[in-house]
Amino acid sequence: MGSGRITIEDVAAAAGVSRQTVTRAMNGLPEISRRTRELVLRTAAELGYRPSRFASNLAARRKTRAVGLVLGSLRNPYYTELAAELLDVVAPRGWHVLMASHEQGDAVELVAALSGQADAIVGYFPGDEAALVAAARGVPLVQMERPATVPGMHAVVLDFDTAIEALLDELRARGARRFGLVELAAPAAGDGAGRYRPTFRRQAYERHAGPDSAAAVVVADESIRGGADGLARLRAAHPDVDTVLVFNDLMAMGAMQQAQLDGVAVPGDLRVVGVDGLSLGAVMTPPLSTLSIDRRALAEEAAGIVGTLLDGGEPPPHPSIVRTVTPRPLWRESA
Amino acid sequence: MGSGRITIEDVAAAAGVSRQTVTRAMNGLPEISRRTRELVLRTAAELGYRPSRFASNLAARRKTRAVGLVLGSLRNPYYTELAAELLDVVAPRGWHVLMASHEQGDAVELVAALSGQADAIVGYFPGDEAALVAAARGVPLVQMERPATVPGMHAVVLDFDTAIEALLDELRARGARRFGLVELAAPAAGDGAGRYRPTFRRQAYERHAGPDSAAAVVVADESIRGGADGLARLRAAHPDVDTVLVFNDLMAMGAMQQAQLDGVAVPGDLRVVGVDGLSLGAVMTPPLSTLSIDRRALAEEAAGIVGTLLDGGEPPPHPSIVRTVTPRPLWRESA
DNA sequence: TTGAAAGCGCTAACAT
DNA sequence: ATGTTAGCGCTTTCAA
Numbered sequence: 001m002g003s004g005r006i007t008i009e010d011v012a013a014a015a016g017v018s019r020q021t022v023t024r025a026m027n028g029l030p031e032i033s034r035r036t037r038e039l040v041l042r043t044a045a046e047l048g049y050r051p052s053r054f055a056s057n058l059a060a061r062r063k064t065r066a067v068g069l070v071l072g073s074l075r076n077p078y079y080t081e082l083a084a085e086l087l088d089v090v091a092p093r094g095w096h097v098l099m100a101s102h103e104q105g106d107a108v109e110l111v112a113a114l115s116g117q118a119d120a121i122v123g124y125f126p127g128d129e130a131a132l133v134a135a136a137r138g139v140p141l142v143q144m145e146r147p148a149t150v151p152g153m154h155a156v157v158l159d160f161d162t163a164i165e166a167l168l169d170e171l172r173a174r175g176a177r178r179f180g181l182v183e184l185a186a187p188a189a190g191d192g193a194g195r196y197r198p199t200f201r202r203q204a205y206e207r208h209a210g211p212d213s214a215a216a217v218v219v220a221d222e223s224i225r226g227g228a229d230g231l232a233r234l235r236a237a238h239p240d241v242d243t244v245l246v247f248n249d250l251m252a253m254g255a256m257q258q259a260q261l262d263g264v265a266v267p268g269d270l271r272v273v274g275v276d277g278l279s280l281g282a283v284m285t286p287p288l289s290t291l292s293i294d295r296r297a298l299a300e301e302a303a304g305i306v307g308t309l310l311d312g313g314e315p316p317p318h319p320s321i322v323r324t325v326t327p328r329p330l331w332r333e334s335a
Numbered sequence: 336m337g338s339g340r341i342t343i344e345d346v347a348a349a350a351g352v353s354r355q356t357v358t359r360a361m362n363g364l365p366e367i368s369r370r371t372r373e374l375v376l377r378t379a380a381e382l383g384y385r386p387s388r389f390a391s392n393l394a395a396r397r398k399t400r401a402v403g404l405v406l407g408s409l410r411n412p413y414y415t416e417l418a419a420e421l422l423d424v425v426a427p428r429g430w431h432v433l434m435a436s437h438e439q440g441d442a443v444e445l446v447a448a449l450s451g452q453a454d455a456i457v458g459y460f461p462g463d464e465a466a467l468v469a470a471a472r473g474v475p476l477v478q479m480e481r482p483a484t485v486p487g488m489h490a491v492v493l494d495f496d497t498a499i500e501a502l503l504d505e506l507r508a509r510g511a512r513r514f515g516l517v518e519l520a521a522p523a524a525g526d527g528a529g530r531y532r533p534t535f536r537r538q539a540y541e542r543h544a545g546p547d548s549a550a551a552v553v554v555a556d557e558s559i560r561g562g563a564d565g566l567a568r569l570r571a572a573h574p575d576v577d578t579v580l581v582f583n584d585l586m587a588m589g590a591m592q593q594a595q596l597d598g599v600a601v602p603g604d605l606r607v608v609g610v611d612g613l614s615l616g617a618v619m620t621p622p623l624s625t626l627s628i629d630r631r632a633l634a635e636e637a638a639g640i641v642g643t644l645l646d647g648g649e650p651p652p653h654p655s656i657v658r659t660v661t662p663r664p665l666w667r668e669s670a
Numbered sequence: 671t672t673g674a675a676a677g678c679g680c681t682a683a684c685a686t
Numbered sequence: 687a688t689g690t691t692a693g694c695g696c697t698t699t700c701a702a
Contacts, residue, residue, distance in 0.1 A: 026472060040634070044473065045473075046650025046652070047651075048473075048650050048652050049473060050337050050472075050473040050474065050651070050652075051472065052450055053393040053394065053419035053452055053453075053454075054389050054390075054393035054398070055389075055393050057389040057451070058387065058389035058390050058393050062498050064452065065431075066452065069434075073419070074416070074422060075413070075415075075416060075419050075614075077412060077615075079410070080410075080415035080418075081409070081410060081435070081669070083415075084408070084410050084436070084438070087409060087434065087436060087438070087439060088438065088439065088468060091435075091439040091440070093409070096432075096433050096448070096449070096450075096452050097430050097431065097433065097434050098433055099401065099404075099422065099433075099434045099552055100422070100426075100431075100432075101419070101422060103422070103423065103432075104422060104423070104426040105426070113421055113429070113431070114431070115390070115400060116391070117388055117399065117401065117431050118388075118390075128359065137361065137385075137386065138379070138380075138383070138384060138385035139384065139385060149472060152355025175598035193482070224614075224617075224618060228566070239528050253618050254618075257618055273354050278561075279410075280412075280615065282559075283559060283588050283589075283619070284618070285595070285620045291361070296665075315341070315383050316382075316385070317380065317381070317383050318383075318390050
């Protein structure tokens with residue numbers, strides 16, 4: 001007895017029909033009688049037959065598309081809301097989405113693993129771009145929030161320079177005099193662990209916050225706790241800060257929590273502004289003002305790039321495609 | 336000129352080597368000289384060659400596994416935290432995860448689509464089980480929070496009866512006299528739209544809340560707004576309710592918001608308890624007490640079932656496997 | 671170190 | 687309504 005898997009051939013033999021008839025029954029094709037269809041389906045079920053998805057996709061005319069999505073963490077609503085948007089955007093095109101997060105490994109490892117199952121990979125890839133492209137083995141990569149610098153890498157970037165300049169201007173108009181920033185710390189583990197590099201958000205902040213405020217920066221972990229902790233350290237070092245920009249909304253929630261704990265009135269004593277535009281921010285007390293990133297636009301741009309690459313008719317190699325999305329302030333009550 | 340895709344054959348021809356040599360170069364196998372490897376890699380890049388994932392997976396000895404995950408919505412942190420746990424659980428086994436949500440279509444449609452790309456599908460499947468199993472075409476289904484009643488369907492269920500009885504007892508000990516429930520409304524669209532069926536949570540509530548409280552139930556949408564709205568209606572109809580159980584934490588957040596808006600002190604005037612155990616609940620004011628569902632356990636049980644089915648050595652058909660997880664109260668400050 | 675032959679398991683034309 | 691013949695594009699023996 002062959003010990004391998006049960007194939008279409010086994011079913012055909014058991015049912016006393018041809019392979020083709022089994023295909024017709026399994027896939028609900030029309031050219032088959034009710035009787036034989038049911039016979040085939042029954043014997044397939046009895047044998048526990050399961051079509052090989054690789055074989056059927058290889059033989060089939062229409063290949064189904066799949067895109068890999070690499071996120072920082074599924075525990076940060078920013079990423080999951082982005083994932084939600086991407087699903088919404090690609091579902092109508094019939095694309096599948098394979099999910100992965102940095103919590104499971106190096107970006108390079110994730111890309112290598114996904115490259116065997118996806119036709120394109122989009123998301124956040126910290127690390128060396130050349131290494132990423134090599135790991136992708138020809139599968140196109142679309143990177144978020146960082147420009148593409150090598151062939152095979154494409155990008156959707158965020159224009160924080162424009163956005164943060166406008167944000168700070170408006171905050172000044174609302175009375176802000178002394179800014180502070182709770183910036184993202186270097187990742188503790190994985191790719192590039194411990195190697196801190198100023199984020200684009202910080203760079204934009206330092207360019208526009210004014211000389212007094214540019215130095216009022218602390219780094220903190222990407223979590224609610226991290227934000228709380230960061231605010232405490234910021235206020236200890238810079239008691240005169242009256243307006244704080246926090247790296248993202250999750251951390252800003254922690255900062256607001258800390259402010260409340262310390263008896264600091266928001267926005268009376270301290271204006272707090274996050275970045276992301278999470279809908280959850282509206283449930284805070286007071287509701288969180290934020291520099292909102294249009295996740296739908298990000299998802300659409302990324303999907304657009306993938307579409308161009310995969311279905312654009314142009315044969316590879318393709319020059320890097322880069323699109324830009326500009327965040328916009330969402331004024332609620334914390335600033 | 337053939338207008339089809341670029342195959343390994345094209346690369347082999349262009350590089351003047353055999354197909355096999357191209358495979359060796361692309362996959363980083365040892366038995367090849369540096370020179371030819373680089374030659375092959377270069378010409379592959381120039382031609383824009385991308386290996387067919389279907390062909391390579393079909394031919395390869397080691398088949399990679401993929402599990403489909405069907406969730407209600409990626410905009411509800413409960414589901415995304417569950418997804419995070421599932422990723423953590425399956426990543427060490429090298430399984431891929433294909434994501435889908437009810438926002439993109441009927442459970443039956445989603446299952447049909449995923450069945451072509453996944454080796455098993457787990458998650459939430461409202462709708463007729465027989466139809467789901469038929470749509471899965473032999474791919475095993477593992478359903479959450481609903482027992483399996485047909486072959487091909489397996490399940491991880493939640494013991495709300497035990498959990499809610501214990502919860503209500505403890506609430507009584509804390510002074511609760513009159514309970515109310517904000518229950519989930521029927522979905523507005525998709526599968527089974529408009530057809531309301533009492534949830535297991537409601538059934539358990541009605542069994543244990545006592546005759547006076549069993550009737551104090553309103554239904555509301557699965558969203559923050561829905562929860563706010565639900566609490567308003569509950570209090571209008573049953574002003575004497577002093578303790579409210581809300582279908583999930585997301586809705587409970589809305590309820591807490593509404594209470595604050597109406598000047599109702601929590602937990603002084605009204606105890607509020609959610610269900611899920613979201614970490615975000617800790618950031619509310621006051622922090623949300625909740626009947627916590629152990630998402631890690633859910634994910635582990637589901638993955639365990641899939642493992643048994645796929646790698647258990649037993650040939651299909653398999654009898655339905657059902658495992659149980661019991662939610663436990665997580666006392667914070669809202670009750 | 672490289673090449674030739676033989677599948678992997680299925681679907682798509684074309685018969686019949 | 688059913689069977690037959692060719693592939694799909696790659697990896698794996700095995701031989702050179």
